[in-house]
Amino acid sequence: MSIRSPLVPALLAAWLLGALPAHGGPVLERIRSEGTITLAHRNASVPFSYLDPQGQPVGYALDICKRLAQAVQQKLGLKTLTVAYLQVTPANRIEAVAQGQAQMECGSTTNNASRREQVAFTIPHYITGARLLVKADSPVDRIDHPQLKKVVSTRSTTPLAALRQAVRVRALPLTIVEADDHEQAVAMVEKGQADAFAMDDVLLYGLAAGRTDPKALKVVGQFLTTEPLAIMLPKDDEALKKIVDDEMRRLIYSGEILGIYSTWFEKPIPPNGSPLNLPVNYLLRDFWKYPTDKVPF
Incomplete structure (x- = not known):
């Protein structure tokens, strides 16, 4: 004979809620209610984030951000999620994310200690100098x-x-x-x-x-x-950050990110159709073996 404690369903529910990203974070709640996620981009950070000859935002970091936005949509269970764009500059990019004008900054921003006081970062998508x-x-x-x-x-x-x-x-x-x-x-x-x-x-x-x-x-x-470049996020929503970090790790471990990388660093790109011919450098390849948002800078 088994005895069913009334605490079991409650404990199971609590465990399930803990295993899923919290939907109550302020940034995620805004995305859910508005049905829109805003990606900040640059105008001339080739090949990470820039404007093509038609004036459309394109680039390596933007392609990654679009994958991250899809992951957010799936986790929130949204049938549709509109992707909006906001052009930023080196001078106002941090403020744009910190003040909620954009939920991700998709460019060539370095993750360092002083910036982490205002915003969060996901796993680096490039390491340069x-x-x-x-x-x-x-x-x-x-x-x-x-x-x-x-x-x-x-x-x-x-x-x-x-x-x-x-x-x-x-x-x-x-x-x-x-x-x-x-x-x-x-x-x-x-x-x-x-x-x-x-x-x-x-x-x-x-x-x-x-x-x-x-x-x-x-x-x-x-x-x-030495510059670890990463997608910038609001500092006040751990649930959003978990979704983004998990998706970045999936992209890295599955090798999908290498295809995105090849598109922008090894193949012809706008505006002139010239390739950069830059294979993944050893710093980035080693970092992606154990991908983390923790950088020693």
């Missing part, structure tokens, strides 16, 4: 080259902070100029208004590939930084 973009005929090949006098970097970025630190620590005789966005910085190098553009090397390769004459520019120098 800052180098220099110069004209193809420039003799400059390092940050301390004697002919390097003026360097531009994009406002509110980690490469800009690293550049300032290098100048201060090494007492380099450099003038640092801030650009509003990557496009402006590249144009300054092309016009001779700056000798070099300091930014994540993968972005520099992408920006150069998108110019009218890609061979007119080159990427040089050693890494000034």
Whole structure:
């Protein structure tokens, strides 16, 4: 004879609720009630997040975000989920997510300690480092080259902070100029208004590939930084973060993310149909063996 305790159903229900992502988080509840998820994107962070010739947001990070949005839709049991887009800049991207204007930022944002005070991040989708973009005929090949006098970097970025630190620590005789966005910085190098553009090397390769004459520019120098790039999320919804982290791990372990990567780094991409020819680097390949959102920066 078995005795059925009245506590068993309650305990079972509690366990089931604990095993599922909580639907009561503020961000998830807003997505559920509005039936819309907003993805923040950039205008010139090639190939992560940028505008194609038709003005549509495209890129590697955006393709990943679309997969993450599908996972949110499935977990919430929504028949449809509208994906809206919000263009942001390096200066306002963190504020856009922190203030709820977007639920994910799909670009080339570095996950670091100071930013984690305002927002959350998922597992990195790329690991890179800052180098220099110069004209193809420039003799400059390092940050301390004697002919390097003026360097531009994009406002509110980690490469800009690293550049300032290098100048201060090494007492380099450099003038640092801030650009509003990557496009402006590249144009300054092309016009001779700056000798070099300091930014994540993968972005520099992408920006150069998108110019009218890609061979007119080159990427040089050693890494000034190590940058784990990740999708940015609101800080106040652990349930949303769990869904996103779980889906990122699925994409990595299944190998699906490699197909997305190949599309944007190894095949022809807009606007010129030129491939970047950048296979997965060893830093990212090693990191994806044990994917985590915890980074030592």
